[in-house]
Amino acid sequence: MEIDDLTPAERRVWRAFAKGTEVDFRDGSDDWGPERTVRATVLRALLLNGPQEQGETAALKIRGARITGALELRYATVDSVVHLTHCRFDEAPDLIGARLRYVSMRDSDMPALSVTRARIDGSLRLTRCRFAGPVRLDGAQIAGALFLEEAEATDADTDRPALHLHQVVVDDDLCARGLRARGLIRLDGATVAGSLDLEDAELSNPDANVLEADALEVGANLLGRRLSTRGRIDLRGARIPGRVDLLHARLSNPGGTALRASSCVIGELWLRRGPRVEGMLNLRRAEINQLSLEPEMLPDQVRLLDLTYTFLTPHVPAEDRLPMLERDGQGFDPHAYEQLTAAYRRTGDDQSARVVQLAKQRRRRSTLPWHGRLWGHLQDAAVGYGFRPLRAAVWLLSLLAVGSIAYAGHRPPPLKADEAPEFNPVFYTLDLLLPVISFGQEGAFAPRGWYQTLSYVLVVTGWILATTVVAGVTRTVSRQ
Known part of the structure; x- marks a missing residue:
């Protein structure tokens, strides 16, 4: 591509690329006219075969531009840093299978985004981005962190996932604090070496899965303080050695399961200081070292079959914990009573342990014949x-x-x-x-x-x- 074929706005970008300097098109107005418009084909030409200047590090750094056409980098190798911030994309960028160094698209508007099976040697920053369609990061490998803080994914087609993050590999944190998403978020099979941060996020997919994270592996913590969900959270088979922090969380899926953490291995599960869970709580076959659970947050239905835990906090009278065992609609489960008894004995509260054992015998009595x-x-x-x-x-x-x-x-x-x-x-x-x-x-x-x-x-x-x-x-x- 020759520089004579470029518009004035594109010439600014072309000249700045070789030195890695930033071009800021923002003028304080909402006018996205030709003086702020750059074609995606120009950006593609720069990233694949742009001018180089000895002693300088080439980089694409643009703020506040309107990008027309599709930025198509499918299976391409890009050695330059990419900063396309505060931009408006007319068409969805296609980065499927690309090899990238570092990408930041924060504060941008996009119809959708495809980064499937891409490899990013640094971080991917999508902070405060607004997506009108699906965001596909499935199978991507990100050597740094993935940032989705305060991003908005509001796909009008709620029958498909809003965020495809299944089988994604993140070697640092996945930061999605304040995320607003309408539709399913798929995280099944994902691996996050650091923490998964969903604090203050609002996720909505009523009467269906809102977060699907089967076999999720997190190296540290899953942070969900003040998380608000409408739909089902499915963490079946997840492995989280740190804590699952749901303090002040609002979990709602009336008539269905609000939280399924069955067959999980979790260091600490904190479910406290929030409103009562609306929907079923399923902890069957989970292994939890410390279960921090307030009786007031428990819903009418719980599933605790084969749940094992070492410590149970906060310490409350046994009479406040027993309704939890009686709300399991699967019938009499002696293992649940033994777990609760052991938890009280570890704290030296033998009196409460005896109360639980007496309740166990009375519950068992209801399953016997008349004699x-x-x-x-x-x-x-x-x-x-x-x-x-x-x-x-x-x-x-x-x-x-x-x-x-x-x-x-x-x-x-x-x-x-x-x-x-x-x-x-x-x-x-x-x-x-x-x-x-x-x-x-x-x-x-x-x-x-x-x-x-x-x-x-x-x-x-x-x-x-x-x-x-x-x-x-x-x-x-x-x-x-």
């Missing part, structure tokens, strides 16, 4: 399944008092008057209540009528108490 439920009710009333051992003492003392008073006022006649020991109503009642110990009273006297019925009740009750106490002690010893 099992009956026996369970007896154990619960007697000694709280072994977790309320003082109840047995209260029952025994109460029955001992009833029996002693009854038989003190109406002594049963002896079977053999000349061989019977002196009658003692207290030890006689103890003989009836305690099936193992004998004080020689029960076999020497024979009550009649109502008092005989009372003796039968005391004998049966004594056996039930003894059996439940033994069962409770056995359960306690096995826990130890």
Whole structure:
């Protein structure tokens, strides 16, 4: 391309390229006339075979230009730095498969963008860009960081993803703080060596996936403070060794799943200080070192099957945590109760651990046949399944008092008057209540009528108490 074929605006860009100086077309107006217009074919010619000047580093640096035509660099190798900021593109740039050094298009307007399978040796900066169509970065390899802060992706066709980031490899951070996106964001199979920052982002794709990140790998943290989503976040199989920070987040997908983090491996999951999650929370088969979860944020439906965690914060009474286990619509899951019990024991709160274990037995009772439920009710009333051992003492003392008073006022006649020991109503009642110990009273006297019925009740009750106490002690010893 000859310089004589260029417009005055294009000549400014052509002359500045060799020295890497910036051309700023901004004049404070909204007029995108010919004095600010540059053809994409001119930019392509510069980037592929532009003039060089000895001792200078060539670079394309433009601000505030209107770029007409399609900037087509498909599978091209570009050694120059590219700065096309505050620009307006009439057609979507095509960088598919290109090899680039550094690209900045911040504060620009584009119909769409294609960077599929491109390789960028530095960073890709799309800060505050506005996209009217899909942004394709799938399979791209970025040696630096990917910047999407305060970008807007508002594709009118909500049936296709707004941001294609699947299988992208970012060797630094993926910064998307304040991102505004309407439609699906695909991050499945992506690898981010640093952190994925979605703080203050607003993502919307109602009644469908808003963030699809299956098998996502993040080297540090997923930051989502004050994140607002309308749709389903899917992190199934993600590996995030740092923290998933959802403090003050607003997650909403009524009638569906708001957050799915099943089969994930996460260092810390923070879900606190925000409004109640609208939609299901699915943490099935996840492995989380520290689960920081406020009961007030839990939705009506949770899935916790095979969830494992080491620490659970904040520390609240067991009664506030138990509804979480009861909202799992998949039925009785003993593993969930054991996890919660272990979390309380690690903090030294044995009382709360016993409350959880008692709730586990009561929940299990509802799954048994009628005779099992009956026996369970007896154990619960007697000694709280072994977790309320003082109840047995209260029952025994109460029955001992009833029996002693009854038989003190109406002594049963002896079977053999000349061989019977002196009658003692207290030890006689103890003989009836305690099936193992004998004080020689029960076999020497024979009550009649109502008092005989009372003796039968005391004998049966004594056996039930003894059996439940033994069962409770056995359960306690096995826990130890």
